[in-house]
Amino acid sequence: MPHSSPDEISSEAPRVLRQGISLSDVTVERGGHVVIANLSLILDESRIAIVGLNGSGKSTLVRTFNGLISPSGGEVVVHGIDVGKAPKAAARAVGFVFQNPDHQIIFPTVAEDVAFGLRQIGYSKADARGMAVAMLREYGCDDWADRPISELSEGQKHLVCILSVLAMEPEVLVLDEPFSSLDIAVRQNLLSRLKSLRQQIIMINHDLDAFDGFERMIWLKDGTVHADGAPSAVAPLYRLHAMQMAENLAPKNL
Ligand SMILES: Nc1ncnc2c1ncn2[C@@H]1O[C@H](COP(=O)(O)OP(=O)(O)OP(=O)(O)O)[C@@H](O)[C@H]1O
Numbered sequence: 683m684p685h686s687s688p689d690e691i692s693s694e695a696p697r698v699l700r701q702g703i704s705l706s707d708v709t710v711e712r713g714g715h716v717v718i719a720n721l722s723l724i725l726d727e728s729r730i731a732i733v734g735l736n737g738s739g740k741s742t743l744v745r746t747f748n749g750l751i752s753p754s755g756g757e758v759v760v761h762g763i764d765v766g767k768a769p770k771a772a773a774r775a776v777g778f779v780f781q782n783p784d785h786q787i788i789f790p791t792v793a794e795d796v797a798f799g800l801r802q803i804g805y806s807k808a809d810a811r812g813m814a815v816a817m818l819r820e821y822g823c824d825d826w827a828d829r830p831i832s833e834l835s836e837g838q839k840h841l842v843c844i845l846s847v848l849a850m851e852p853e854v855l856v857l858d859e860p861f862s863s864l865d866i867a868v869r870q871n872l873l874s875r876l877k878s879l880r881q882q883i884i885m886i887n888h889d890l891d892a893f894d895g896f897e898r899m900i901w902l903k904d905g906t907v908h909a910d911g912a913p914s915a916v917a918p919l920y921r922l923h924a925m926q927m928a929e930n931l932a933p934k935n936l
Pocket residue numbers: 712713714717734735736737738739740741742743
């Protein structure tokens with residue numbers, strides 16, 4: 683996969699991928715405004731960071747991967763699945779972990795929540811529960827199975843959300859600011875668990891330290907790729923830009 687250097691947008695035509703995600707000429711409108719215009723990208727590294735200031739289009743972009751947001755133009759293909767033509771298959775291939783666990787958690791107990799997706803794809807109630815409990819055991823939290831989720835800490839809820847998604851064995855795991863409410867210890871714990879996963883991971887985060895070990899960083903600005911390359915090249919440019927923006931926003935006459 684050729685990287686464009688920072689500040690350079692790849693002009694290579696996207697090819698159809700069996701592994702990874704390709705966007706061809708994708709345009710997304712929200713609230714009557716174009717948020718992403720004619721974006722083409724190939725995402726086939728196993729660990730990809732997406733950064734950008736508030737409102738730059740990060741969440742909009744990743745929500746096209748599983749059909750949560752439908753582009754008004756262009757095509758998104760995820761591990762060989764055309765998202766526009768097969769949204770259910772795409773939703774299964776792309777596991778999505780949201781910033782706020784309360785937006786994702788549906789059921790009162792942990793095992794019920796982890797089993798929910800499995801029930802949706804046809805497993806019997808008993809099988810789904812068995813698989814959910816096995817998943818919890820694998821992560822050392824089998825004693826959570828019948829605990830009310832409302833009694834878990836924020837970090838524990840995040841882990842339940844990740845396990846609920848992983849139970850479905852997606853090809854891609856998308857994490858949209860997954861650590862914002864977590865303390866350093868819980869965040870490090872989750873990050874080290876994520877490192878060992880087989881899935882392709884695409885993560886949005888404002889704290890760039892979370893991207894340790896990532897292969898690629900894409901900096902979005904106004905819905906376009908402003909820089910794309912190795913995190914060691916892109917992160918310093920993005921940090922500098924963010925600091926300049928902070929200076930511009932600072933009160934002038936203090
Ligand atoms: N539901 C919506 N209706 C209309 N416009 C929206 C909606 N959601 C987002 N937008 C607009 O789309 C643009 C991109 O928003 P998006 O949430 O993708 O940005 P982001 O980079 O993820 O931001 P943040 O870092 O704040 O989460 C913004 O200008 C935003 O105002």
